[in-house]
Amino acid sequence: MRLTEHPILNFEKVRGKEVTIYFEGKPIKAYEGETIAMALHAAGIRTFQYSTKKHRPRGLFCAIGKCSSCLMKVNGIPNVRTCITLVEEGMQIERQEEKPALPKTIKPPKWKEPPRIEADVIVIGGGPAGMMAAIHARDAGAKVVLLDENPMLGGQLVKQTHKFFGKREQFAGVRGIKIAEILGEELKRRNIEIFLETSAIMLLQNGEEKLVVGVRKNKELIEFRGKTVVVATGAMERMIPFENNDLPGVYGAGAIQTLMNTYGVKPGDRVLIVGAGNVGLILAYQLYQAGVKVEAIVEAMPKIGGYFVHAAKVRRLGIPILTRHTILRAEGKEKVERAVVAQLDENWNVIPGTEKVFEVDVIALAVGLRPSIELLHQVGCQIKYVPELGGHVVIRDSRMETTIKGIFVAGDSAGIEEATTAMLEGKIAGIGAALATGVASPEWLKEIEKAQRDLEEFRSGPFGRKVLEGLKKVVIE
């Protein structure tokens, strides 16, 4: 189940030292640097827990710590997010079956005097938006600290093996994985303090001061205090309703990319993809590159939603795209064994007799994302439902400052778009935050204006229309 050869990636280079973990007592080979969920998957284990009431099997879904389907008992501690927790030699992993009880033998961590980290700008999220915010806030003169709950920097860039669009000065023609490396180097060069495996669980403000409560590695409490905060927490995968959509083997598209592109683990043998937007199309191509058979891409709309060039890439490899088709149900006992799809008429009703059965062990949902705004919600930023931007988003001004002074937003958490726009927004928010703390000189306004022009240009085509409609509803001046 592990990939060895790949046209773009070299997994031998990234795999660390071999370690042994134990799943229900059985030894499993794993590599340092990979998460528990990835190691289990490589060993063919798909069921991570059973639902408490109906005892239905549950497996990985999002793989980036945003859903609850991978929670397991690790070294006796329940509800550990195995998708973002790294393996350690000798770890004991167990499936959760009943409502998990806290272990009596393990002492809770002492949280009396948490270390306090102070900065001008606290950046939450180490994806393209967060990294760009940190780099530019630092360049503008601010003391910056960045935290991310994942074990590596880069956000979703670390699984983007395709080349980016846009202008060459905005990394067009460069693969996402490479951009993650480049931005990571830039952070290092600036000596920006980075906290990985650190979840921001609370965002509060006390007068002018902002407080971010972080928990590192599930046990260490850290207090981050700053004058400003940039929230770049990204997005999470959408689910759609169909029969058995909770079976192990139904994944968000991003989870499959994480499995095969970040950790070199084959997600399965035969895949059905739901959704022909850019994510679904790119995923199909990447599965083919990893040697996995894609049976079809189904799309409920009458046309392909993503870039045509991505569609052309997968069609010439023989992968069918069925527009005006939808998934009816998944079938299988413990995991996906089949997918049943059908054609839709012009009123979006299923046309009887058009059912097709695909023998697949993986169903990938590429049906869109919604912004992760929990922290912004909690601290009291004004929120609006804007379907064009993917769901609930925060009101902000043209410098990405929310309705709470000193709290900025950037990237997918500000509205679902591209990594290119996330980077530009990150730049604006980072400089904006540095200006708001008073450390940056007004000269930096020019850089904000340049990024605003670049954004405007990127969004000026037909693909930007919807986003621009959405932005009209949330950007205030």
Add this chain to the structure above:
Amino acid sequence: MSEIPNYLREGYLSVEELKKYVGLPSEERLRQKPVAVPECPQEIPCTPCKEICPTNAVLMEHPNAVPIVDYEKCIGCSLCVQICPGLAFFMVHYLGDKARVTMPHEILPIPKVGEEVVLLNRVGKEVGKGKVVTVIPREKSKGDTPIITVEMPIELAWDVRAVKVVRE
């Protein structure tokens, strides 16, 4: 509701659509030397092909415009094929009763010069066999994408857009 073009329903361009949206080089030009043809009919925010072209043969009024190649200015250098993030640029060259098509190839295995490969059309159907005449490996490619040139019967020049390497 505006009419949905067929290529957006099906995911590939027919040769008729290619003529309509992109325009094809003349037979005379195709015989001179390789010429770049963009199979990119949709307005997307993307400009590397225009930025990298050494002779300004790729025309684009604004960053979202569809790239149009001035076939007379094109020198057949293949840089656009190498850099294109959408893997949508190809080169075609007529030589006697053969044609040579240059295309991106990001799939393992990478074919070797002289190797016979299976030719695939725009929907992945096998339409014949061709011989690989040039390989630019990933390390030497401007856009981190290996590109290959494949010789084939001339009548397949406008159908073949991918290859499959079949080894024992």
